[in-house]
Amino acid sequence: MAIKTGIQWCDHTFNGWRGCVECSCGCAHCYARILSYRNPRLLGKWGKEGVGTRIVAAESYWREPLKWNRQARAAGVCRRVFSASLSDVFEEWEGPMHDIKGRQLFVSDEYAGFWVPDGCLDGLPPKYQAELWGKKTRPVRMQDARHRLLGMIAGTKGLDYLLLTKRPHIAKRYLGKKTNMWRAASHLAHAMYGPEGSIGDGLCEWPPSNVWLGVSVENRKDGLPRIDVLRTIKVPIRFLSIEPLLEDLGELDLTGIHWVIVGGESGSKARPFDLAWARKIRDQCREQGVACFIKQLGYRPFTREPARDSRIGVYAPTMSGKRDGSDDTYGLCLHDSHGGDWSEWPEDLRVRQLPR
Numbered sequence: 494m495a496i497k498t499g500i501q502w503c504d505h506t507f508n509g510w511r512g513c514v515e516c517s518c519g520c521a522h523c524y525a526r527i528l529s530y531r532n533p534r535l536l537g538k539w540g541k542e543g544v545g546t547r548i549v550a551a552e553s554y555w556r557e558p559l560k561w562n563r564q565a566r567a568a569g570v571c572r573r574v575f576s577a578s579l580s581d582v583f584e585e586w587e588g589p590m591h592d593i594k595g596r597q598l599f600v601s602d603e604y605a606g607f608w609v610p611d612g613c614l615d616g617l618p619p620k621y622q623a624e625l626w627g628k629k630t631r632p633v634r635m636q637d638a639r640h641r642l643l644g645m646i647a648g649t650k651g652l653d654y655l656l657l658t659k660r661p662h663i664a665k666r667y668l669g670k671k672t673n674m675w676r677a678a679s680h681l682a683h684a685m686y687g688p689e690g691s692i693g694d695g696l697c698e699w700p701p702s703n704v705w706l707g708v709s710v711e712n713r714k715d716g717l718p719r720i721d722v723l724r725t726i727k728v729p730i731r732f733l734s735i736e737p738l739l740e741d742l743g744e745l746d747l748t749g750i751h752w753v754i755v756g757g758e759s760g761s762k763a764r765p766f767d768l769a770w771a772r773k774i775r776d777q778c779r780e781q782g783v784a785c786f787i788k789q790l791g792y793r794p795f796t797r798e799p800a801r802d803s804r805i806g807v808y809a810p811t812m813s814g815k816r817d818g819s820d821d822t823y824g825l826c827l828h829d830s831h832g833g834d835w836s837e838w839p840e841d842l843r844v845r846q847l848p849r
């Protein structure tokens with residue numbers, strides 16, 4: 494929900510809706526799900542249809558990117574927006590979408606400008622109440638929210654949007670070719686965000702040239718197949734978020750990939766992170782000419798080379814003495830619990846490159 498973000502490589506975060514469901518072991522300690530336990534009304538209830546809820550952000554929130562876009566244009570820069578940190582944009586969800594008050598949302602296909610709870614027009618500016626009055630409505634679906642997001646992206650070209658997913662096969666369905674989704678997103682872009690992204694005939698560029706699409710890669714089994722799908726989707730920037738990195742990924746084919754982010758897991762239940770795994774990825778990025786960004790070492794970084802890494806922090810045998818099943822691992826004691834302060838890292842791991 495934050496407008497300004499703590500993520501080092503983004504200027505803003507945008508969460509058009511909140512809520513998701515776990516789909517792989519990379520989700521085991523999903524921080525957004527843990528946050529949602531405290532405030533399910535705001536952040537949604539994690540789970541499948543029938544159990545979970547998905548909460549759409551307020552209209553005023555959906556207009557924030559217009560402001561960021563104007564600011565970026567005025568400053569003559571292109572700013573980066575991470576969307577989304579509290580959901581997976583390409584989740585498969587056919588259930589209802591609610592507002593923060595728990596009311597199901599409806600939309601008119603004749604007038605796509607606004608979504609209203611239970612056909613209620615209260616709270617909308619009078620002009621829009623008049624335009625919506627008497628129009629037939631249907632329940633808002635997640636794919637409407639996706640159309641709206643993509644339309645918004647097309648209409649705010651002063652911003653680059655980073656979409657990160659564990660479901661690239663769904664992303665491919667949306668972005669892979671010009672379909673009805675393209676028309677729907679174009680329609681929404683015009684209705685809500687003006688002609689900025691238009692290429693004529695009421696259609697917007699597809700996929701929008703300011704989409705950066707990324708996949709999470711936590712391990713070999715679930716993560717590596719996602720890279721192959723990502724490679725086939727034509728977007729200007731394709732990136733990997735290798736976080737939390739849970740094992741040695743082995744040899745990587747980075748053909749068609751522009752950027753790789755690497756990180757260990759945060760939180761008291763974090764799984765161990767071997768510095769050697771990160772070094773191997775960094776080296777492969779170098780060899781294949783791909784930008785590499787080591788984001789954090791996480792809560793449980795370890796090394797097998799205490800002599801090599803000994804100049805930073807204090808080394809101690811791991812709590813169990815066997816973090817990865819062997820006796821020769823040494824935990825890193827860092828002050829930053831996320832392992833995000835690179836002044837505490839071995840110098841050779843201080844790599845933070847951006848694509849382009």
Ligand code: SF4
Nearest residue numbers: 513514515520523580
């Ligand atoms: S896909 Fe992402 S947002 Fe969804 S549960 Fe997994 S980690 Fe959380």
